[in-house]
Amino acid sequence: MSTEPNGEPSQGAPQPKEQSSKSIQPPKGEKTGTAETPNALSGEKKLSGAELKKKAKEEKAAKRALAKASKEVAKGEAAVSSSPGQLGPSAGEVKGNKKGKQDATATAGSGAGGRPTPNRATPSMVAEQKATIPECFSHLPMAKRLPMTQADKSVHPAVLALGQQMATFTIDESINRLRATLLAFKRVIASYSTPAGHTLARHFTPHVLGPQIDYLTSCRPMCFSMGNAIRWLKLQISKIDMDSKEEDAKRDLCRAIDNFITERITAADEVITESGAKHIENGDVVLVYGRSSLVERTLLCAYSFGTNFSVFVIDDPYERAGQLLAKTLAAEGIKVTYCGDFGGLINHMRHATKVLFAADAMFSNGAMYARAGACDVALAANELEKEVITLCETINITERVATDSLTYNEIDPERCSAEAFRLLFDTTPVKYLNALITELGCVASKSAPILLRKLEEFN
Amino acid sequence: MAPPKGGYAPNLDKFLDSLKGPVDTSVEFLIALLKRRQIKGSEPCAVATARILLQVVAKEKWTDVDQLIERIRVVGTRLVAAQPRELVIGNVVKRVLRLIRDEAMEDRNEAGGDSSPASPASMLPTPIVESIPDVKPFRPPTLNSLGSFARTQSMFSLLADPDVAPPLWSNGTTPAAASGTSTPLSRTALSQATNISALRSEVIDGIEEIMDEIKQVDDQVQTYADIIIHPGNYILVYQPSRTVQKFLTRCKRKFNVLLVVDPSTATSTEDLYASFRKSLVAGGSTVVKVMNTGLMAYMPRVNKVILEARAITATGEVVVDSGAASIARAARQQGRTVIVVGGVYKLSPDSQANQTIEWGDPSKYVNFSDGQMVGHVKVKNAVSESVPEADTYLTNLGANSKEYLHVIIEDHYKEEDIGLDLYGTIRK
Incomplete structure (x- = not known):
């Protein structure tokens, strides 16, 4: 249903009737909608104030009807009505604004006639999909994999593509998603031009950045680092001098993003890799879980230092990404042992001297948010008192607190059906962790909030 | 991986079919199956072990209890070796051994003694059992599901320390004499033969009861x-x-x-x-x-x-x-x-x-x-x-x-x- 409001303005322009009939099948209708956007925009610039107001009213009424209908369809399921609902209004806002350039009569026709049918179609489809989540986990988000055809029209093509990559987990790992997002936003900024009567600082964030973020979120829930970076970006935008030229402002913003990527991601990774590698000593047996590019680079770096160590790869049998890591390391000449699941974990742990994790996020109580299963590995390590080292860029540290794994988590969309269910992450309490290596140095895991504080001062 | 359903790989059923043949062949077959994990999992292993031991008891020729115990031990050891991590195989072997010992002990009491003085271990609990003749009709292994009876039995055998008994016997005081049972060496060959056949059927019954017990676990646990x-x-x-x-x-x-x-x-x-x-x-x-x-x-x-x-x-x-x-x-x-x-x-x-x-x-x-x-x-x-x-x-x-x-x-x-x-x- 989130897609409904967006589709509408563009629908309006050339063939309203056909549009409304098409929109019964949301994807198709939507597609034509987006395709026609340029047309609509070009032919719309003559619209009186009165017409505009009238249009806005209709819009509101329609939205209300929509919300009501959707609530009825998906009664008990809070998740269903809430998350797309959140998406709806913001998309609506955008449209409300741009609507000014639209042919009033055409829109009115399609708005009134075309509405009811798609309303019924879209929410029920969403509900069906959601109904399979067991009730006790229904509070957790899942990548909705919004098709490109249902995206808001103001979503930039670069972001569109990125959303699909994230939804299919082609771009995975918190830090990679962050980097890709920032790069895409840079392109959004570059192609942005401030409409007359607005300033970049006031207009960009709600009307351009907002829809991009909503789209990305609906493709796959944001990771903590993305949240942190977006907050930073919004701050930068709000700081722009009202009087500065648009070109200058855009250039400054892009430069700031570049610096951010360099400092917080690229350089941070290098520092962490090196620092992590120095923690591996001769004769160590390093146990790792699954595959993380940061851990992989750290191990390769340690090997390049000439350290003589071996690696024990424990894998998640549902992902088997560890095999890739095992192959990469073995190809370099590192001695690797591979175990496909948690069978005999404690026995493997007995042979290990250190455990190396890469965190997807660190909570401010020092807990680690990482690939599901990491907590079990950390627990086994703790039982045998092995050193557990976490690698994490500071951008991944969040001020939020989680004491169990079900507060913040994500459901695997690949394995969520009537039969199956899978969590993607888990939370490892700080008591099972020892050291935290960030680009600011190596600290005890429980000092994560102090790092956060330091960063705030720094900013 | 389990053998394909309906495939050619032998499994528990095929083994059970093979039991009609000579005992030695069956034993070898079972050992091969266990080694290849074509029979795996505790219940199939337990059933297979019980069945093969039943065959050993029923079909093989043995003239006294010690011979039988020795034979069970040999077969049992080989079975355990075939799948050493499956403790259940050893469990069944040991329970059958206990069964034989108990039966032998009772027989000895009933008939007034066994002909073989060679096994101090099997002689040992004699005095105790004699003191509770009432329990005799209830063979201990039958009571697995009736814990309390079995426990009574075991409390008595608890008192008999096998480590203490042999020195006693070697000191010259035969357990038979000490317990007051009639002299063991005077039994005729005839009575021994009847004893053996009675023992055989008792042990077979006992093993069948073990198999029943395995079968009934699901229902009882439920x-x-x-x-x-x-x-x-x-x-x-x-x-x-x-x-x-x-x-x-x-x-x-x-x-x-x-x-x-x-x-x-x-x-x-x-x-x-x-x-x-x-x-x-x-x-x-x-x-x-x-x-x-x-x-x-x-x-x-x-x-x-x-x-x-x-x-x-x-x-x-x-x-x-x-x-x-x-x-x-x-x-x-x-x-x-x-x-x-x-x-x-x-x-x-x-x-x-x-x-x-x-x-x-x-x-x-x-x-x-x-x-x-x-x-x-x-x-x-x-x-x-x-x-x-x-x-x-x-x-x-x-x-x-x-x-x-x-x-x-x-x-x-x-x-x-x-x-x-x-x-x-x-x-x-």
Whole structure:
């Protein structure tokens, strides 16, 4: 249903009737909608104030009807009505604004006639999909994999593509998603031009950045680092001098993003890799879980230092990404042992001297948010008192607190059906962790909030 | 991997068919099957072991008890060696040994003694049994399901310390004389023959009872379902066997099952637990198949973890399917109850479970066609592992605590057999 409001303005322009009939099948209708956007925009610039107001009213009424209908369809399921609902209004806002350039009569026709049918179609489809989540986990988000055809029209093509990559987990790992997002936003900024009567600082964030973020979120829930970076970006935008030229402002913003990527991601990774590698000593047996590019680079770096160590790869049998890591390391000449699941974990742990994790996020109580299963590995390590080292860029540290794994988590969309269910992450309490290596140095895991504080001062 | 359904690989059924032939052939066949893991899992192993021992007792020629015991020991040792991590095989062998000893002891009492003075161990409990002639009609092994009787018996045998008795006898005071039984050496050949045939049929009956006991475990364990499972509970089960499935479906309450499956079978289209799920859902419960290996994330939700034991040792260690140990660890760490389900026949007097991680089947996750992995990476895969302890041990005799396990063991095994280290002899 989130897609409904967006589709509408563009629908309006050339063939309203056909549009409304098409929109019964949301994807198709939507597609034509987006395709026609340029047309609509070009032919719309003559619209009186009165017409505009009238249009806005209709819009509101329609939205209300929509919300009501959707609530009825998906009664008990809070998740269903809430998350797309959140998406709806913001998309609506955008449209409300741009609507000014639209042919009033055409829109009115399609708005009134075309509405009811798609309303019924879209929410029920969403509900069906959601109904399979067991009730006790229904509070957790899942990548909705919004098709490109249902995206808001103001979503930039670069972001569109990125959303699909994230939804299919082609771009995975918190830090990679962050980097890709920032790069895409840079392109959004570059192609942005401030409409007359607005300033970049006031207009960009709600009307351009907002829809991009909503789209990305609906493709796959944001990771903590993305949240942190977006907050930073919004701050930068709000700081722009009202009087500065648009070109200058855009250039400054892009430069700031570049610096951010360099400092917080690229350089941070290098520092962490090196620092992590120095923690591996001769004769160590390093146990790792699954595959993380940061851990992989750290191990390769340690090997390049000439350290003589071996690696024990424990894998998640549902992902088997560890095999890739095992192959990469073995190809370099590192001695690797591979175990496909948690069978005999404690026995493997007995042979290990250190455990190396890469965190997807660190909570401010020092807990680690990482690939599901990491907590079990950390627990086994703790039982045998092995050193557990976490690698994490500071951008991944969040001020939020989680004491169990079900507060913040994500459901695997690949394995969520009537039969199956899978969590993607888990939370490892700080008591099972020892050291935290960030680009600011190596600290005890429980000092994560102090790092956060330091960063705030720094900013 | 299990042999393909209806394939050519021999299995338990084929073995049971083969029992009609000569005993030696069957023994060799069973050993081959066990070695190749074509019979695997505690229940099939237990059934196969009991059946082959039954054949040994019934078909082979033996003239006295010691000969039989020796023969059972030899066969038993070879069976255990064929699948050393499967403690159940040893358990059944030892229970059959105990059965023979008990029967022999009774016979001796009834007939006034055995002809063979060669076995001090088998002579030893004579005085005690004599003092309770009333118990005679109830052969101890028949009482496995009636714990109290069996326990009475064992309390008596407890008093008889096998380590003390032999020196006594070697000092010149024969146990027969000490106990006042009639002189053993004066029996005629005829009475001995009748004794043997009577003993044979008694032992056969006893072994059949052991087999019945194995068969009835599911039903007996089920009766505790309503005590363990409360309405609305979240029960986590790992690769539930038939026993655990029946246990859960027996409970008529509405509860939630988190079903953790074997990752290698999870992706296959065929749902191994379809009927299990169906019957639970029909009763209003929910079944969620969890496709995670690390279960720490779920533990805050879970009330109880139910695991199927492959074997339980006297110290409370439980041999489980690989992967279950990390679940049990997670559960105990979060203070969740871990309940282990398994028949008494899985209760082993051995205490070597800590060494019983069984490695094997490395192709479970890594394909042999994957040259890079096969060539350069050492691949390990566990088949079974052990859990140090559980909160409750649910057997067909009821729910027991760890501390009580040794009492049950004493009820079911003779001390001289407990000492018999079948596994140890293999390692040498």
